[in-house]
Amino acid sequence: MPSEIRRIPAIESLPAALRGGVVAIGNFDGVHRGHQSVLQPALDIAARDGVPALVLTFEPHPRQVFRPDVPVFRLTPAHMKARLLEALGFEAVVEHPFTxxxxxxxxxDFVKTVLVDGLGISHVVTGFDFHYGRNRGGTPATLAEAGRANGFGVTLVEAFSDEGGAVVSSSRIRGLLGEGEVAEAAGLLGYRFTVEAEVTGGKKLGRTLGFPTANMALPPQTELRHGIYAVRFRRADGRLHDGVASFGRRPTVDEDGAPLLETFLFDFDGDLYGExxxxxxxxxxxxxxxxDGLDPLVAQMKRDEEEARALLSGVRPLSALDLGIAFKGAAA
Structure with missing residues (x-):
């Protein structure tokens, strides 16, 4: 596994040493189990052939280009996606500009400019419904034909379904998170859904109530159900702390405020501002x-803490990705 994945901003920036590799193509938002069913064959073929394993994805999300009026709730911003791809074993991710x-x-022209001249691929792996080029005119059949004509292999992967027979997709996971079904979403992702942001200062009301919190502003398009969650908090140095978090507008004390993620870390006393x-x-x-007042709020927060501690005491990693994201480090 590479020590650190290379994030390459465009096909033109690909180092010569990474040409001739196996490339998995897709947006891969979430790097969920369905995506992993496409990504793993790319890794296997690259290992078999002794060539680099790469991912070609696109920034920004295509919907931001075609429908800028409809915000996209991204499960994994580019830096988090790259981290997950690194954990899977890829050497580089090409984040080509999408315009x-x-x-x-x-x-x-997509085949010639991107795959042949740009990446010099030896093999491409995509989902069975992959379309490319103007008006989605490129199809799996034309890609297979292009591979024969240009000397690269083509592997098309069928849709991945969960244990109940339903297709795993990013939109389905977004819907579950919007309903607060984070455990079910984790089952489809193969790891616990994770957000990342800088800890900022707040009104410090939690501290006066005995529940100091680390406050994080998430992107406004985050479609996560407002409510209380049992969480694991990872600091920049990798240390982990169990906790309970509130995501929402704080209706008891500030119902007109912007949504905020406020995490109370168990058994922790320190300064996290700026991390x-x-x-x-x-x-x-x-x-x-x-x-109806602060006293019943504090009583409920104590019950939330007890419930979160009980839930977190028995958790186990779902996969190697989950082990790296939610379990790596020393728990509090």
């Missing part, structure tokens, strides 16, 4: 409630 001009390439930290969600405890 209307790029989307307008004729399918044959970029990660929070992994293990369970949804309850929805957001407006209490």
């Amino acid at each position: 209307r001009a790029f989307a307008g390439l004729e399918p044959q 970029t930290c990660a929070v992994s969600l293990f369970g949804f405890l309850r929805g957001e409630v407006k209490f």
Whole structure:
């Protein structure tokens, strides 16, 4: 496994040493189990052939280009996606700029410009429904034909379904997170859903109530159900702390405020301001409630802490990815 994945901003920037590799193509938002069913064959073929294993993805998300008025709730921003791909074993991810001009390439030009001249691939792996080029005119059949004509192999992977027979998709996972179903979402991701942001200062009301919190502003397009979660908090140095977090508008004390993630770390006393930290969600405890005063709020927060401690005491990693994201380090 590479010690650190290379993030390459465009196909033109690909180092010569990484040409001739196996490339998995896709947006891969979430790097979920469905994506992993495409990514793993690319790793296997690269290992078999002794060539680099790469991922070709696109920035920004295509929907941000074609529908800028509809915000995209990204499960994994580019830096988090790269970290997951690194954990899987890829050597590099090419984050090629996605523009209307790029989307307008004729399918044959996409093959020549991107795959042949740009990346010099020996093999490409994609999902069975992969389309490319202007008006999505490139199909799996034309890709296979292009591979024969240009001397690269093509592997198409069928859709991956969960144990219940339903296809695993990023949109399905977004929907589950919007309902607070973080445990079910984790089952589809193969790891606990994790957010990352800088810890910022707040009104310090939690500290006066005996529950000091690390406050993090998430992107406004985050479609996570407002409520209380059992979480694991990872600091920049890798140290882990169990905790309970509230995501929402704090209706008891500040119902007009912007949504904020506030995490109370168990058995911790320190300064986190300015640190970029990660929070992994293990369970949804309850929805957001407006209490009639601070005393009932504090009583409920104590019950939330007890429930979160109990839930987190028995958790186990779901996969190697989960082990790296939510379990690496020394728990509090």
